[in-house]
Amino acid sequence: MSESVLPRSFYERDVLEVAPDLLGKVLRYGALSGRIVEVEAYRGSDDPASHAFGGMTPRNATMFGPAGHLYTYFTYGMHWCANVVCGPQGTPGAVLLRAARPLDGIDVMFTRRAAARRETDLCSGPAKLCQAFGLGADHDGADLTVAPTMAADAGPDPTDVATGVRIGITRGTDLPWRYWIRGDPHVSGFRG
DNA sequence: CTTTGGATCGTCT
DNA sequence: GACGATCCAAAGG
Numbered sequence: 001m002s003e004s005v006l007p008r009s010f011y012e013r014d015v016l017e018v019a020p021d022l023l024g025k026v027l028r029y030g031a032l033s034g035r036i037v038e039v040e041a042y043r044g045s046d047d048p049a050s051h052a053f054g055g056m057t058p059r060n061a062t063m064f065g066p067a068g069h070l071y072t073y074f075t076y077g078m079h080w081c082a083n084v085v086c087g088p089q090g091t092p093g094a095v096l097l098r099a100a101r102p103l104d105g106i107d108v109m110f111t112r113r114a115a116a117r118r119e120t121d122l123c124s125g126p127a128k129l130c131q132a133f134g135l136g137a138d139h140d141g142a143d144l145t146v147a148p149t150m151a152a153d154a155g156p157d158p159t160d161v162a163t164g165v166r167i168g169i170t171r172g173t174d175l176p177w178r179y180w181i182r183g184d185p186h187v188s189g190f191r192g
Numbered sequence: 193c194t195t196t197g198g199a200t201c202g203t204c205t
Numbered sequence: 206g207a208c209g210a211t212c213c214a215a216a217g218g
Contacts, residue, residue, distance in 0.1 A: 040210070049210070059203060076211050077200030083210085096210055115213065127211050168210055 003028070003151035006144070011067035015041045015086040015093030020179045022084065022095055022150070024158045029133050029148035032108060034100030034123055038180035038187045040166045042083070044092030049172035052092030062141050063092040070142040072135060079127035080136045084144065098126045098167075098178075101186040109133075125188040 003026055011018055019041040027034055044052030044063060051060040051073065062071040063085055071083040071094050083094035100123040102109055109122045109132040116122050116132075123129040130136065133148070144150045162182040165173055167189070180187045 042210070051210075054204085057204070073210085074202060075209055077202075077209090079211050081210060098210085125211070131212095166210070170209085 003153050005149045005151045006068075008066075008068040008145060011084065011086045011144075012088060013086065015043050015095060016177065018084070018086045018093075019095045019177070020161055020163075022097075023161060023179060023181055024152075024155070026103065026151045026153055027097070027100060027133070027148060028104075028151060029135070030105075032105035032133055033103040034129070034133070035103060036097060036100050037184045038099035038178070040096040040098055040179070041177040042094050042096060043087075043177075044094075047172050047175065047177075049166065049169040049175070050092070050094075052094075056092070060092065063094050064090060065141070068144050070135070070139050070144060070148070072130070072137065072140040074137070075127075080130040081126040082130050082133075082135050082139070084150070096126055097129055099124050099180070099186055099188045100129055101184065102132070120185050120190065124186050124190065128188075 019039050022036050022039050025036050042050040044050045052063045056064050066089050067086050069085045071085050083096050085094050087093035102122050113132050122132045158181045160182040162180050163176045164178050166178045
């Protein structure tokens with residue numbers, strides 16, 4: 001296939017550099033794949049919305065580990081969300097994977113996501129994406145150079161990247177650290 | 193179409 | 206004991 005798995009060096013940069021670069025990349029897990037269309041950056045050192053802002057705890061320890069690994073967490077009593085750990089080791093940065101356009105394994109995704117009516121309902125939100133891909137507790141710390149993988153394909157990079165404030169947070173609401181592909185119908189909350 | 197409230201529990205104070 | 210980096214069904218216009 002025409003995908004090349006991203007090297008660890010891709011992730012060993014400031015989280016604000018990595019986040020927009022993840023748009024258009026392909027998340028692949030077994031027979032499932034999707035193109036990332038929306039992300040949010042969380043930088044532990046100076047970001048009051050980050051899980052790592054208050055220092056290391058058992059839950060967020062993965063954020064302090066090596067870049068290029070998944071940080072998954074459970075929230076609202078029922079949902080899992082997945083992040084990509086970024087930055088030098090010991091620097092707690094992560095990029096939340098908020099939405100993707102399903103590419104392969106769409107039938108499996110519909111099976112896992114009973115509430116989805118259309119293809120745009122499958123991965124148009126951080127918890128939806130995890131449900132569609134079957135990501136959860138077992139994947140905290142998973143190495144993205146092994147499985148699941150994040151890869152670049154042969155196509156052109158997204159040209160129209162939008163930025164704005166992040167969704168669903170109560171602190172750090174002034175930081176424009178959400179990035180998405182403008183007009184893509186698979187972005188969460190898309191209207192139009 | 194938009195708005196509202198319920199579900200549900202691990203985590204940290 | 207309070208509160209989420211959310212989702213969805215139901216109710217209201």
